Amino acid sequence: MLGEFEYLLITAAATLADNAYGAAIREEIEATTHRRCSMGALYTTIDRLETKGLLKTWMGDSTPQRGGRAKRMVRVTSKGVQAAKEFYDAVMRVSRGASWAEEQTGNLS
Amino acid sequence: MTRIAWPLVELASKLLEPDEREAVLGDLLEAKESAGQALLDIFGLVLRRQALLWKNPQPWFAGFSVALPSTYLLMHVSVSVTATYERLFHHRFCASWPTGHEGFVLLFCHFFLLMAWSWAGGYVVGSASRRTLWVSVALSALACAFCLVTFHVEALSRFSSFLFVLPAILGVRHGFRSAHLSLAGASLLAVTVTVLMIFAWTHQALWVLNWALVLPAWYLVAAARRSRQEGPTGSWWPFDHAPLSSAFARKNH
Numbered sequence: 001m002l003g004e005f006e007y008l009l010i011t012a013a014a015t016l017a018d019n020a021y022g023a024a025i026r027e028e029i030e031a032t033t034h035r036r037c038s039m040g041a042l043y044t045t046i047d048r049l050e051t052k053g054l055l056k057t058w059m060g061d062s063t064p065q066r067g068g069r070a071k072r073m074v075r076v077t078s079k080g081v082q083a084a085k086e087f088y089d090a091v092m093r094v095s096r097g098a099s100w101a102e103e104q105t106g107n108l109s
Numbered sequence: 110m111t112r113i114a115w116p117l118v119e120l121a122s123k124l125l126e127p128d129e130r131e132a133v134l135g136d137l138l139e140a141k142e143s144a145g146q147a148l149l150d151i152f153g154l155v156l157r158r159q160a161l162l163w164k165n166p167q168p169w170f171a172g173f174s175v176a177l178p179s180t181y182l183l184m185h186v187s188v189s190v191t192a193t194y195e196r197l198f199h200h201r202f203c204a205s206w207p208t209g210h211e212g213f214v215l216l217f218c219h220f221f222l223l224m225a226w227s228w229a230g231g232y233v234v235g236s237a238s239r240r241t242l243w244v245s246v247a248l249s250a251l252a253c254a255f256c257l258v259t260f261h262v263e264a265l266s267r268f269s270s271f272l273f274v275l276p277a278i279l280g281v282r283h284g285f286r287s288a289h290l291s292l293a294g295a296s297l298l299a300v301t302v303t304v305l306m307i308f309a310w311t312h313q314a315l316w317v318l319n320w321a322l323v324l325p326a327w328y329l330v331a332a333a334r335r336s337r338q339e340g341p342t343g344s345w346w347p348f349d350h351a352p353l354s355s356a357f358a359r360k361n362h
Contacts, residue, residue, distance in 0.1 A: 023136035039133060040153035044161060059128055062135065069135025072128070 002087040010084045014076045021071035054080030114144030124155045168241035176245040179230040180252035183273035191269035227273035229325040231280025295333040299326040
């Protein structure tokens with residue numbers, strides 16, 4: 001099963017779709033969680049997920065705003081989608097009946 | 110980011126793999142990070158990368174099972190070979206020297222063994238864990254310093270303890286560059302070393318702990334065997350498939 005940060009990363013990459021790369025994923029995670037995402041955590045987690053076959057990465061284009069540096073593009077694999085779905089389902093199931101979940105979404109059942 | 114600080118960030122990023130450096134520097138520029146934050150980000154990533162490497166057995170094996178004990182033993186062998194050489198060729202002798210009855214044949218045998226042990230040990234250290242080579246080298250230097258402080262043989266130069274250094278460096282260089290070693294070559298080396306060690310042992314001219322020095326030679330046989338089974342891209346680690354570095358770095362290098 002995925003870890004919390006792994007799930008956040010996969011979800012951010014899936015949301016960004018063709019525009020998923022290091023800086024964009026980091027920005028997405030920070031905007032969503034309101035917490036700082038370190039470069040170390042980001043890239044070591046991307047590596048770990050790629051080793052598990054949940055992500056695929058490759059060197060992409062460079063842009064002037066990046067000083068001509070290439071991007072490390074990320075794509076979620078079908079195995080990654082499945083793993084994220086399982087994590088999401090587990091969180092939803094375990095949250096049933098929890099007061100904070102009902103406050104947010106009403107009765108989940 | 111200031112023009113003064115950016116070269117510092119670029120310098121720190123040299124600790125990363127080329128492709129990762131490219132992506133990280135681009136991300137930092139795009140995010141308009143301050144120089145201090147960029148340096149923290151890079152050092153944090155480098156630290157995490159190093160920490161991850163130590164989850165695998167290879168760095169422990171290269172540093173603590175090969176580099177550290179081999180250096181200690183090879184320094185003693187170097188002194189012993191020098192002392193025997195001085196006794197046989199220059200007729201100098203001190204009672205404290207680690208030499209006694211050895212003749213020219215055993216001197217040649219020990220000299221060959223010293224070269225072979227050093228080269229094979231260096232090769233294993235260089236090939237088993239390239240990204241933590243600096244730790245293995247530091248451990249070797251620690252063993253050297255320990256021996257220099259605690260172990261001094263009168264009338265012999267301190268340099269006599271370092272005969273093993275040159276072949277060991279050559280071995281590290283070969284191993285680091287993944288120079289191909291054929292199974293036949295590795296087997297010949299291991300068998301020759303073992304036969305010569307048995308010869309020295311039967312003539313009471315081998316310290317029992319020196320048997321540990323035969324292991325790197327046989328490790329090379331195991332590694333060459335695995336390399337032949339897996340092809341030129343196969344790992345030199347003969348025991349399992351644990352990654353040496355990040356999946357991305359392995360994929361791109």
